[in-house]
């Protein structure tokens with residue numbers, strides 16, 4: 280019996296990863312690659328994001344190559360190269376030329392708003408067959424994922440990479456309890472998230488009692504209330520310590536300048552115009568000590584949040600989304616991005632809980648206000664419910680003691 284020709288025999292699909300890496304990128308590449316191969320595609324990888332389509336191009340053949348989807352980061356490497364950067368108007372021509380030179384028929388762009396926004400423009404302006412694929416630890420790329428909280432339907436976001444990062448944040452924060460407790464200190468823990476507090480909220484699962492996020496700036500008026508809250512929570516805590524999580528992008532009132540602003544790590548901006556943030560935890564820790572007299576220290580989790588292996592939830596999430604990519608490829612339905620339509624437990628992560636978003640509709644989405652109580656400077660039970668779909672509360676390291684005090688002999 281003659282074997283049937285597979286539908287995409289002889290066609291080539293290429294994958295690229297752009298923007299900040301996440302632990303789920305290799306898992307996404309593996310998921311898309313294995314499904315595309317089964318359809319008959321030859322599968323290429325473009326190295327260093329859009330940069331790999333400039334100049335002579337930098338393209339590798341992934342077909343029939345073993346691929347490790349547990350190892351975090353991206354074996355294709357990443358960059359923040361912007362095809363539409365004003366500094367070089369010939370980039371679009373170079374990209375189109377290289378897609379032809381390498382015989383690429385379909386392009387899958389794994390990225391956040393920047394990478395997929397550029398892909399969308401290439402699809403709309405040049406008709407390049409593109410399928411977007413979401414990723415970001417900041418979780419701020421709109422996915423229209425509905426979170427059903429006791430019948431209340433909340434439009435949330437769930438991007439691959441975020442569940443792994445969130446789990447890591449919860450674990451790191453849990454660990455910090457022992458040192459904070461030993462010194463009766465406040466630990467101010469800085470967590471990535473330029474414009475959105477989704478990831479900072481994961482610190483709650485590690486025991487953070489107060490959280491500051493970009494969506495709710497600490498203005499001159501709110502600063503005093505914040506210090507009062509810090510004192511209240513600290514002195515009420517049984518063991519007199521406090522874990523306080525702050526997003527790197529929290530807007531903080533600076534007495535010297537009289538402005539509410541972020542703390543910049545450098546004056547550089549990337550090709551998409553994003554500055555680098557970092558250091559707000561140090562500023563907040565020293566101001567807390569000054570205002571309350573309580574010893575405070577800063578700890579920047581920085582890149583730890585996005586490092587390490589892909590966690591189980593993310594692996595299954597990207598599998599379900601990769602199944603949806605197959606759907607799009609079969610129907611030659613381009614300019615779309617698969618998303619999780621309903622917030623799902625690990626067991627429910629199946630293609631029937633996914634949908635597609637027109638790439639024209641993608642964009643940034645910060646944390647819905649409904650998840651945070653600004654008066655308490657803290658996330659509420661709705662957000663804890665959201666997180667509980669993919670993180671268990673890490674085991675609190677606890678050593679409860681009540682040693683009897685010894686009276687001196689005389």
Ligand code: F6P
Pocket residue numbers: 298299300415416417471472473527555556585
């Ligand atoms: O991709 C998002 C992100 O991880 C942000 O949370 C962070 O501000 C930024 O990337 C850091 O970027 P870079 O890797 O360029 O330093």
